[in-house]
Amino acid sequence: MTVAQSTASYRRSRSSAVAAGRARPTAGVLRDGLALGGRSLRRLRRSPGKLIGITMNPVVTMITVGYLFAGALVLRGASPYPEYILAGAVVQVGLASLGPTAIGTSTDVQSGIIDRLLTLPISRMGMLVGHTLSDLAAAVAGVVVVVLVGVGLGWRTHADGASTALGFALAVLFIYAMVWVGVAIGLLSKNLETIESVSSLVLVVFSFLSNAFVSVDGLPVWIQPFAAANPVSTVITACRLLWGNPIGTASAVPVPYAVPLGVASALMILVLAVAASRAALRRMVQR
Amino acid sequence: MATLNRGATVALAVEAEGLQKNYRGHQALRGVDLAVPEGSVLALLGPNGAGKTTTTRILATLCSLDGGRAVVAGHDVVREPQQVRRQIGVTGQYAALDDLLTGRENLRLVGRLLHLSRRQAARRAEDLLQQMGLVEAADRPTGTYSGGMRRRLDLAGSLVGDPPVLFLDEPTTGLDPTSRLTLWDMVRRQVRSGMSVLLTTQYLEEAEQLADRVVVIDHGQVVAEGTPEDLTRAVGGDWIEVSFTSTDDLYAALAVVSRAADGLATVREDRCSLTVAVPPGLGTVAAVSTALSRSGLQVDQFVLRRPSLDDVFVQLTGRERGGPS
Numbered sequence: 001m002t003v004a005q006s007t008a009s010y011r012r013s014r015s016s017a018v019a020a021g022r023a024r025p026t027a028g029v030l031r032d033g034l035a036l037g038g039r040s041l042r043r044l045r046r047s048p049g050k051l052i053g054i055t056m057n058p059v060v061t062m063i064t065v066g067y068l069f070a071g072a073l074v075l076r077g078a079s080p081y082p083e084y085i086l087a088g089a090v091v092q093v094g095l096a097s098l099g100p101t102a103i104g105t106s107t108d109v110q111s112g113i114i115d116r117l118l119t120l121p122i123s124r125m126g127m128l129v130g131h132t133l134s135d136l137a138a139a140v141a142g143v144v145v146v147v148l149v150g151v152g153l154g155w156r157t158h159a160d161g162a163s164t165a166l167g168f169a170l171a172v173l174f175i176y177a178m179v180w181v182g183v184a185i186g187l188l189s190k191n192l193e194t195i196e197s198v199s200s201l202v203l204v205v206f207s208f209l210s211n212a213f214v215s216v217d218g219l220p221v222w223i224q225p226f227a228a229a230n231p232v233s234t235v236i237t238a239c240r241l242l243w244g245n246p247i248g249t250a251s252a253v254p255v256p257y258a259v260p261l262g263v264a265s266a267l268m269i270l271v272l273a274v275a276a277s278r279a280a281l282r283r284m285v286q287r
Numbered sequence: 288m289a290t291l292n293r294g295a296t297v298a299l300a301v302e303a304e305g306l307q308k309n310y311r312g313h314q315a316l317r318g319v320d321l322a323v324p325e326g327s328v329l330a331l332l333g334p335n336g337a338g339k340t341t342t343t344r345i346l347a348t349l350c351s352l353d354g355g356r357a358v359v360a361g362h363d364v365v366r367e368p369q370q371v372r373r374q375i376g377v378t379g380q381y382a383a384l385d386d387l388l389t390g391r392e393n394l395r396l397v398g399r400l401l402h403l404s405r406r407q408a409a410r411r412a413e414d415l416l417q418q419m420g421l422v423e424a425a426d427r428p429t430g431t432y433s434g435g436m437r438r439r440l441d442l443a444g445s446l447v448g449d450p451p452v453l454f455l456d457e458p459t460t461g462l463d464p465t466s467r468l469t470l471w472d473m474v475r476r477q478v479r480s481g482m483s484v485l486l487t488t489q490y491l492e493e494a495e496q497l498a499d500r501v502v503v504i505d506h507g508q509v510v511a512e513g514t515p516e517d518l519t520r521a522v523g524g525d526w527i528e529v530s531f532t533s534t535d536d537l538y539a540a541l542a543v544v545s546r547a548a549d550g551l552a553t554v555r556e557d558r559c560s561l562t563v564a565v566p567p568g569l570g571t572v573a574a575v576s577t578a579l580s581r582s583g584l585q586v587d588q589f590v591l592r593r594p595s596l597d598d599v600f601v602q603l604t605g606r607e608r609g610g611p612s
Contacts (some may be wrong), residue, residue: 021358031402032400035396035400036400037398038396038399039385039388039392039396042387042388042392043378043385043387043388045388046387046428110386111381112379112380112381112382113382113383113384114377115349115379116377116383116397116444116445117400118348118349119347119348119349119372119375119376119377120372120397120400120401120448121369121370121372121373121401122400148488162347214384215367285348285349285350285351
């Protein structure tokens with residue numbers, strides 16, 4: 001019997017709710033994303049350790065440099081200092097959530113959960129979106145904590161409500177982009193230890209070699225071009241401008257372009273990370 | 288697959304022709320053919336690395352193929368993967384569960400992803416928890432489950448959509464004997480309700496217990512196919528198995544037994560024993576036992592038995608099951 005004949009003679013012998021399935025285009029992404037997002041929110045509630053990691057890093061850095069070292073640090077163009085560093089700490093939440101997201105994704109790959117999901121008639125994109133939603137929620141909670149601590153240290157916004165909200169929206173966009181970078185890393189790397197060391201390196205390098213806690217011209221001269229080109233610096237400058245906070249003596253980018261450039265950098269990272277994640281998932285099926 | 292061709296009206300739940308898969312120059316599958324008639328169980332039997340999991344992954348749309356074609360539940364796995372996914376359930380070697388979610392939540396999640404309504408998903412989860420004997424554990428995170436419970440819940444997860452075709456990749460590897468019996472029972476129940484099953488296993492007993500037909504693969508190729516009875520018959524008549532208390536005696540006896548039985552005996556070092564095929568009648572049995580008692584070697588047990596699939600495997604692949612591959 002050839003394959004063609006067997007296809008023709010195959011009868012669906014069982015009534016199946018799934019067999020009665022329908023064609024679903026993009027609505028599937030949302031639906032599947034939400035179902036899986038619900039799963040990861042439950043995980044977060046049951047294992048809130050992730051939240052501590054994402055929140056504590058920026059909070060500790062902020063308290064260390066903004067409170068403990070405040071008397072010892074005199075930074076040109078960066079005063080009042082708590083107003084200067086808040087944008088840095090908020091953006092650091094994004095860098096800090098990259099690692100936990102990557103580890104969560106990689107764990108799903110290794111535990112076989114991803115295989116189970118891939119054999120279900122669900123949207124691949126929805127599967128990845130589901131992964132990012134709870135991490136985004138955790139990061140937003142982290143931002144709230146960081147802002148509360150910042151206010152305690154003396155941070156205030158000097159812009160109107162719309163501009164302030166836009167600043168936070170940009171920060172959250174950047175954080176979401178970082179979560180996607182985490183998904184891509186988690187799908188690409190099989191080794192949890194590698195992921196852990198790479199992501200803590202990213203956290204340190206990208207937050208300290210930027211204008212997050214010091215003005216770029218306060219860094220060693222040879223580091224300055226890197227810090228200025230660091231998209232983290234661009235996003236931070238944009239947030240500072242939108243919140244009416246000091247931007248330091250040397251801005252990472254020309255002030256008039258800081259906000260559009262910040263949005264563009266965050267969007268670009270997001271698009272690239274989503275594309276990389278999709279490609280990694282496709283490659284996984286090729287194996 | 289000659290026997291299948293005769294029954295031209297038999298509908299096939301799974302049919303694969305000439306499956307090929309290469310991994311960086313290594314040929315994992317070199318043209319595997321298999322067919323699962325609707326409502327039957329096919330066991331894919333082979334040692335580690337034979338290509339069992341790769342075959343299952345291709346059929347379950349988890350892996351691309353480099354040659355051949357496969358049709359599952361009437362849909363081509365390459366051209367219509369999404370249609371195939373609506374018709375299959377898959378239980379892999381490792382339980383695909385979220386350890387932080389409870390058993391009930393795991394099943395409901397699968398239901399939601401299969402686009403059942405919230406209520407349908409909840410009802411289906413209850414049904415399956417009942418069937419799998421997991422009602423009492425339903426509200427505990429699956430991280431606290433025993434190995435057997437995890438496999439049962441995983442099997443339940445693959446049954447949520449009531450799929451006509453089920454793939455079980457080594458469903459009982461690493462389970463204790465009681466859990467294995469329970470799981471076999473669960474699988475049999477599904478088969479009775481008309482499900483078609485492709486099962487991979489390294490355990491010959493599992494194939495004998497569950498399968499209507501067996502395909503033996505080794506090094507990515509089919510080396511034998513038939514009912515469990517066909518395969519054991521192919522190996523020939525009865526076997527003598529003689530076990531010894533020391534490997535020195537074992538190897539010393541190899542020549543003695545081979546000469547007496549007029550055929551080469553096979554060493555089973557894992558059991559410290561020799562097996563040799565004997566023709567019908569008691570002549571050879573008497574000759575072997577006489578030769579052994581004269582040799583003065585320490586015989587632990589002397590057994591005359593029907594060939595098992597284990598023997599089939601040794602015969603077909605020229606080495607012991609589970610040996611280096």
